[in-house]
Amino acid sequence: MKTQLRLSSLLPLAGLVSACLREFNLSPRHTHRKPVARRNEEWPPILTEQESILVNAFDSNSIDDWSAYYGHQVKLAGLGREAAEWTRDRFSTNGFNAALNEYHVYLSYPVHQALAITYGNGTTAPVEIQEDPLPEDDVTGRPDRVPTFHGYSASGNVTAEYVYVGRGTGADFERLVELGVELEGKIALIRYGSIFRGLKVKNAQNHGMIGAVIFTDPADDGNMTVAKGVEPYPHGPARHPGSVQKGSVLFLSTYPGDPTTPGYPSVEGAPRADTSFVVPGIPSLPISYRAAQPLLRALDGHGLTAEEVNRTAWKGALEAEYRTGPAPGVRLSLDNLMREEITPIWNVIAYINGTNADETLVIGNHRDTWMIGGNGDPNSGSAILMELSRAFKKLLDAGWKPKRNIVLASWDAEEYGMIGSTEWVEEHVNWLKETAIAYLNIDVGVSGPRPGLGATPELHTIGTELMKKIIHPNFGGFNRSLFDAWQDVTSGHVEVLGSGSDFTSFLHVGISSVDISSGNGPTDPVWHYHSNYDSYHWMSTFGDPGFHLHAAMGQYLSLLAFHLLDDDVLPFDLPNYAVELRAYYEDLADEIEESGTALDISPLVAAIDAFEERAKEINDLARQAAALGDKGLIKLVNTKYRDFQRGFVSQGGLPTREFYKHVVMAPGLDTGYAAVTFPGVSEGVQYGNFSIAAEWVTRTANGILRAAEILKP
Numbered sequence: 001m002k003t004q005l006r007l008s009s010l011l012p013l014a015g016l017v018s019a020c021l022r023e024f025n026l027s028p029r030h031t032h033r034k035p036v037a038r039r040n041e042e043w044p045p046i047l048t049e050q051e052s053i054l055v056n057a058f059d060s061n062s063i064d065d066w067s068a069y070y071g072h073q074v075k076l077a078g079l080g081r082e083a084a085e086w087t088r089d090r091f092s093t094n095g096f097n098a099a100l101n102e103y104h105v106y107l108s109y110p111v112h113q114a115l116a117i118t119y120g121n122g123t124t125a126p127v128e129i130q131e132d133p134l135p136e137d138d139v140t141g142r143p144d145r146v147p148t149f150h151g152y153s154a155s156g157n158v159t160a161e162y163v164y165v166g167r168g169t170g171a172d173f174e175r176l177v178e179l180g181v182e183l184e185g186k187i188a189l190i191r192y193g194s195i196f197r198g199l200k201v202k203n204a205q206n207h208g209m210i211g212a213v214i215f216t217d218p219a220d221d222g223n224m225t226v227a228k229g230v231e232p233y234p235h236g237p238a239r240h241p242g243s244v245q246k247g248s249v250l251f252l253s254t255y256p257g258d259p260t261t262p263g264y265p266s267v268e269g270a271p272r273a274d275t276s277f278v279v280p281g282i283p284s285l286p287i288s289y290r291a292a293q294p295l296l297r298a299l300d301g302h303g304l305t306a307e308e309v310n311r312t313a314w315k316g317a318l319e320a321e322y323r324t325g326p327a328p329g330v331r332l333s334l335d336n337l338m339r340e341e342i343t344p345i346w347n348v349i350a351y352i353n354g355t356n357a358d359e360t361l362v363i364g365n366h367r368d369t370w371m372i373g374g375n376g377d378p379n380s381g382s383a384i385l386m387e388l389s390r391a392f393k394k395l396l397d398a399g400w401k402p403k404r405n406i407v408l409a410s411w412d413a414e415e416y417g418m419i420g421s422t423e424w425v426e427e428h429v430n431w432l433k434e435t436a437i438a439y440l441n442i443d444v445g446v447s448g449p450r451p452g453l454g455a456t457p458e459l460h461t462i463g464t465e466l467m468k469k470i471i472h473p474n475f476g477g478f479n480r481s482l483f484d485a486w487q488d489v490t491s492g493h494v495e496v497l498g499s500g501s502d503f504t505s506f507l508h509v510g511i512s513s514v515d516i517s518s519g520n521g522p523t524d525p526v527w528h529y530h531s532n533y534d535s536y537h538w539m540s541t542f543g544d545p546g547f548h549l550h551a552a553m554g555q556y557l558s559l560l561a562f563h564l565l566d567d568d569v570l571p572f573d574l575p576n577y578a579v580e581l582r583a584y585y586e587d588l589a590d591e592i593e594e595s596g597t598a599l600d601i602s603p604l605v606a607a608i609d610a611f612e613e614r615a616k617e618i619n620d621l622a623r624q625a626a627a628l629g630d631k632g633l634i635k636l637v638n639t640k641y642r643d644f645q646r647g648f649v650s651q652g653g654l655p656t657r658e659f660y661k662h663v664v665m666a667p668g669l670d671t672g673y674a675a676v677t678f679p680g681v682s683e684g685v686q687y688g689n690f691s692i693a694a695e696w697v698t699r700t701a702n703g704i705l706r707a708a709e710i711l712k713p
């Protein structure tokens with residue numbers, strides 16, 4: 001589900017990590033830490049023999065083949081068995097024990113979708129909701145292409161006046177209420193971006209609105225637009241005016257996974273729970289900017305002006321005033337009929353046992369898509385994962401034996417809400433808690449040339465150091481490493497993990513996690529996120545001609561995996577976790593000061609002090625263990641590294657959302673993608689619930705102390 005990397009001029013340049021559920025990744029507040037700044041000391045990078053085998057195994061021609069295969073299959077969740085079997089068979093060929101892993105999950109499919117506008121003069125006109133077939137791009141005209149719709153949207157046929165509500169954030173709605181704009185009984189016209197789309201629908205529903213239409217605004221494409229003279233896809237790099245962003249409208253920040261089986265696996269015959277608290281009760285549809293233009297125009301002269309509303313990113317780049325409306329007699333008819341089913345989905349799980357049975361590395365990517373293509377989201381990652389399995393085969397053929405268990409996971413139904421990965425984690429949670437050393441995620445492996453890294457703090461150092469070993473094919477000149485490009489793009493900031501891709505379920509049972517990607521920025525070809533135009537034709541013509549970026553990201557992922565599988569002492573940097581905790585603390589202290597609340601957060605300081613002590617001790621011990629080659633000591637250190645993160649998991653979960661259990665980081669309640677640090681405390685303050693905030697100071701401090709205790713030698 002990852003998100004697109006396109007930034008509006010109003011958003012900071014940091015935060016380019018693309019997650020497939022995500023659209024915009026707002027940069028978190030943390031400003032106190034020193035960014036990673038050291039560039040490559042040696043050029044070209046020096047690799048060990050085994051690193052060379054892996055890196056040299058990546059062949060952009062075979063990655064091109066995998067991308068072409070995935071880019072021509074229907075892989076909508078539950079409809080992609082053929083691609084699952086193909087993936088299983090190739091993993092097997094590459095020496096893995098591979099099998100399909102089936103769950104029976106609740107999904108919804110489009111049956112009939114239509115939208116019409118009635119103008120003030122009484123004329124009714126249809127609004128085009130489907131994307132144009134393009135002769136240049138074979139999959140966009142196939143009879144089995146996937147129509148536009150919102151996954152998990154409610155069925156309904158509603159006609160009403162409509163109101164433009166900006167990006168539909170909680171703050172946008174608060175402002176409209178404050179200004180007295182009539183929302184009850186109206187349809188919401190909402191601009192994509194900033195928060196997860198399901199939360200836009202949730203906010204509209206909570207304000208008594210009866211339907212939602214969400215549109216893409218060309219303002220998010222910066223200068224790369226038709227209005228600024230750039231030729232659109234398929235002839236140029238600008239967005240096709242008719243491209244539509246599909247996607248799920250699950251209330252993601254409350255609960256990912258199959259909404260009918262909260263907390264337990266969706267095996268056939270499992271009891272099914274009520275879903276009303278996580279799926280919308282009102283219908284919604286996505287539309288293109290071309291379709292949105294007349295809808296916005298029809299509100300000109302009615303309701304409040306953009307200046308009166310005075311909210312950031314309110315006004316987009318279409319020719320309209322972006323007034324709120326409603327306009328008397330101007331109505332939308334939104335007709336959305338869905339078919340709901342409990343239906344099989346297929347993860348592919350492939351593994352090789354390591355010599356240490358109690359240490360496991362999981363590497364995952366989802367395979368399902370909203371369209372036949374999906375060559376950016378997520379099949380750039382799928383092609384990379386396939387090539388990675390081939391690279392490891394070469395290493396195995398050369399006599400290498402993994403110390404730790406390797407699991408490759410090709411997830412299904414991620415797009416609806418990380419369904420495949422969540423059900424698998426729920427089924428195997430005990431084994432994972434006993435053995436998982438880390439989870440590596442690649443979703444949108446490539447949608448452009450700008451590398452992004454999100455990770456739990458103990459993996460920042462290995463995650464950035466290994467980028468120095470990879471040659472970036474084409475960003476900012478010759479002879480530059482992936483690390484150089486990442487530095488330019490992010491100023492050296494590793495992202496805090498929120499949600500929007502399959503790392504979520506691992507992180508919230510206390511497993512160290514990494515999410516890597518390479519995205520597109522303001523001067524790159526526009527990536528058609530969740531549109532039929534995210535296709536093989538787009539990828540091979542604009543996104544990554546020659547598939548060299550795919551190869552570089554695959555090389556990087558394979559080195560990350562190799563070191564986590566093969567290093568005697570796990571390459572974890574615990575002191576950095578303490579540094580990050582302190583930065584999150586300072587952010588929280590600022591937030592509390594701004595809010596003018598008197599909340600005592602000193603227990604957090606004490607807990608972080610204790611954690612820092614333990615982190616230093618274990619770091620020293622790790623060095624000693626490595627220097628002495630002492631097997632017993634190495635095992636002791638690795639066990640603590642594997643387990644410490646479990647301490648951050650709070651029984652019962654965060655307030656109002658039991659699934660999210662990590663006390664240090666979680667997706668924001670009203671963002672869905674972007675992370676909130678110390679979420680229990682921070683959101684208690686944000687929403688004015690001080691008893692909750694106070695309770696969570698204690699619970700968060702206890703979590704940090706538990707993690708510290710686990711690290712204690």
Ligand SMILES: *[C@@H]1O[C@H](CO)[C@@H](O)[C@H](O)[C@H]1NC(C)=O
Nearest residue numbers: 119120121122123124125298
């Ligand atoms: C009604 O208004 C719409 C929008 O301005 C316009 O396109 C249409 O031609 C008008 N119909 C008539 C009958 O005037």
Ligand SMILES: *[C@@H]1O[C@H](CO)[C@@H](O)[C@H](O)[C@H]1NC(C)=O
Nearest residue numbers: 112157158159333334335337
């Ligand atoms: C939806 O409602 C509109 C307006 O009431 C009506 O014309 C249309 O036939 C309805 N669609 C369906 C599929 O019932």
Ligand SMILES: *[C@@H]1O[C@H](CO)[C@@H](O)[C@H](O)[C@H]1NC(C)=O
Nearest residue numbers: 007008009221222223522523
């Ligand atoms: C768009 O172009 C203008 C004028 O050249 C420039 O000032 C602005 O920074 C550009 N915006 C982006 C997002 O690149």
Ligand SMILES: *[C@@H]1O[C@H](CO)[C@@H](O)[C@H](O)[C@H]1NC(C)=O
Nearest residue numbers: 175306307308309310311312
């Ligand atoms: C708009 O909002 C900003 C920030 O909230 C505020 O500083 C400014 O005074 C407001 N402008 C108007 C015209 O109300």
Ligand SMILES: *[C@@H]1O[C@H](CO)[C@@H](O)[C@H](O)[C@H]1NC(C)=O
Nearest residue numbers: 097351352353354357358405
């Ligand atoms: C891998 O290990 C597991 C558990 O330790 C065992 O059940 C399984 O049979 C092993 N698989 C192979 C192929 O050795």
Ligand SMILES: *[C@@H]1O[C@H](CO)[C@@H](O)[C@H](O)[C@H]1NC(C)=O
Nearest residue numbers: 042043044045477478479480
């Ligand atoms: C890139 O590095 C190689 C090897 O160090 C060197 O031979 C080559 O001249 C460099 N190319 C450029 C364009 O700097």
Ligand SMILES: *[C@@H]1O[C@H](CO)[C@@H](O)[C@H](O)[C@H]1NC(C)=O
Nearest residue numbers: 655656687688689690691692
């Ligand atoms: C604060 O949280 C508690 C527990 O979830 C809830 O009962 C209470 O209504 C909340 N109060 C506010 C003002 O949100």
Ligand SMILES: [Zn+2]
Nearest residue numbers: 001002020378
């Ligand atoms: Zn994705």
